[in-house]
Structure formats: C-alpha cells, structure tokens
Amino acid sequence: MIDHAHDLAAVQNATDRLLSAVAALDNAAVARPSRLPGWTVGHVLSHLARNADALVNVLDGRPMYASAEARDSDIERDAPRPLDVQLEDLRSSHAAFRAQTEVPADWTRTVELRNGVTDTADRVPFRRWAEVELHHVDLGAGYELEDLPEEFTEREIDFLADRFLGSPDVPATRITDGTRAWRTGRQAPQTEVTVQGRPADLLGWLCGRRDGTALELSGGELPKLPPL
Structure with missing residues (x-):
C-alpha cells in the first residue's frame, strides 16, 4: 500500500538535501555540464522547478505541461539564470507543490501525467521523490547513487x-x-x-x-x- 504522507516527508528530506547542495555551488556551476547529455547544471535545476509546477497541475486536474514543446522551451529559457534565482525558484516551486498536496482530495483518484500515462494520485509524491533524488545525482556535485536512501533505491x-x-x-x-x-x-x-x-x-x-x-x-x- 502506498503511504503518500510518508512519501511527502521523504520528498521534503530529499529537497532539503538538494537545496543545501545547490546553495554550496557558485554561479559558474550553472553553466557547467551536468551528467545528463546536452544539459548543464542550470538545465537540471530548471527542470526540477518546472517538474514541481507540472505535478501541481497533475494534482489539480490540469494537463501536466501545455505541450512537449512548451516543457522543453521553459527549461531552455530558465537554464542560464544566476544561481540565486535558480535556488529561489526551487524553493518556491517546492512550496507550491507541498501546498497543493495539503488541499483535501481523494488520493485514490486517477490522475494523468505526460504522454497519456495515468496513475493514482497517491503515487505522485514518490514520482517527485524520484525526480529530486536522481537529478541531485545528475548535478555531479558529490551526491552519488550510493548515497540514495536504501528505501528509495529498492522502491525505484x-x-x-x-x-x-x-x-x-x-x-x-x-x-x-x-x-x-x-x-x-x-x-x-x-x-x-x-x-x-x-x-x-x-x-x-x-x-x-x-x-x-x-x-x-x-x-x-x-x-x-x-x-x-
């Protein structure tokens, strides 16, 4: 059985680790290549913020992204921003996601993600947890797959x-x-x-x-x- 409250607490812990790691970077790091081909560290950070926004849409019954093209263009637009702007965006988008999860709702309902994929609402927090943990590794900032929580690794x-x-x-x-x-x-x-x-x-x-x-x-x- 999925415990969405447990997973939301795990998202918070993972996000706190991510924010601490990002705060230790400098502006030059934003333009540095990440571990994802073709993406800089700035691309990874902007994707994480926009993904939080997208999951707010999912939980609120709206399309996850306006289109695939809009998703990609938003990431490209936001990737070059200075580190302090990236960090504030990560904080505010995470806060918006948490606020949406506190709206009374049926967590057993079916929600729609990208490309017609559907899932139950109670699995959305784990999906966000995966985004935060794996993309933290992608930053190449000293957080490795071996550092992931054992529970997360097994479940992923x-x-x-x-x-x-x-x-x-x-x-x-x-x-x-x-x-x-x-x-x-x-x-x-x-x-x-x-x-x-x-x-x-x-x-x-x-x-x-x-x-x-x-x-x-x-x-x-x-x-x-x-x-x-």
Whole structure:
C-alpha cells in the first residue's frame, strides 16, 4: 500500500538535501555540464522547478505541461539564470507543490501525467521523490547513487523493473542484489538472463545512469533497456 504522507516527508528530506547542495555551488556551476547529455547544471535545476509546477497541475486536474514543446522551451529559457534565482525558484516551486498536496482530495483518484500515462494520485509524491533524488545525482556535485536512501533505491528498482515488464524488446530478465529479486522484460517460461549487482549499480543501469559494466551476468548479455 502506498503511504503518500510518508512519501511527502521523504520528498521534503530529499529537497532539503538538494537545496543545501545547490546553495554550496557558485554561479559558474550553472553553466557547467551536468551528467545528463546536452544539459548543464542550470538545465537540471530548471527542470526540477518546472517538474514541481507540472505535478501541481497533475494534482489539480490540469494537463501536466501545455505541450512537449512548451516543457522543453521553459527549461531552455530558465537554464542560464544566476544561481540565486535558480535556488529561489526551487524553493518556491517546492512550496507550491507541498501546498497543493495539503488541499483535501481523494488520493485514490486517477490522475494523468505526460504522454497519456495515468496513475493514482497517491503515487505522485514518490514520482517527485524520484525526480529530486536522481537529478541531485545528475548535478555531479558529490551526491552519488550510493548515497540514495536504501528505501528509495529498492522502491525505484521495483518501479523500473515493473515499467519494463512485458516489454517485447527486453528479454525475460531476473534482477537481484543477492538478497532481493525482481523480474522484468518479456514474459517467458524461463528467465533468459540474470543480472546481479549492488543496488546502486542495478538502479544506475535501470535508470540509464550507469552502463552496467559493474554487474554480473548469466544466461546472456546485458539487456538493452528502452529509454525512460
């Protein structure tokens, strides 16, 4: 069962860590390349702020973004801003998101995200948690996948394994950290590939942040995953 109140507390903690890390940067860092191809640190920060706005829209029953083009242009527009402006935008957009979550509502209702994807409202806080944690890593500011909360790493592996479950382009795959196990890919009578490794390396592969070379394989090659 999803506990949205628990996840909102986790979003707050993750955002506090992010804000502290951003406050320690300088203006030159905004133009520095991030770990995401083609994006600067400023792009990552502006995306995080605009994503908070977008999730306010989702919870309020409006389209997440006016269009894909508007989403991209807003990020490009905001990316070059000075660090203090970026930081204030992160704070204010987070505050608006939290305010929206405090509006009395049915958390079991269905909401619509991007590209026709739907989910229940109580899963939106976890989606925001994922945005904050993973993009904090993308800043390249000393926060690594190994630093993520254990609960988050396990749940995000579970989320991504489920996302690729049934994908015809991914062989039937067993994922394990030696203690826990997940299944993903095509449905088949037998698992074709087993991928084993540390939780941070498994998550890094699943979310496209690591190439999987640190993982152990049996039964085949490392599956190529669809883009997120």
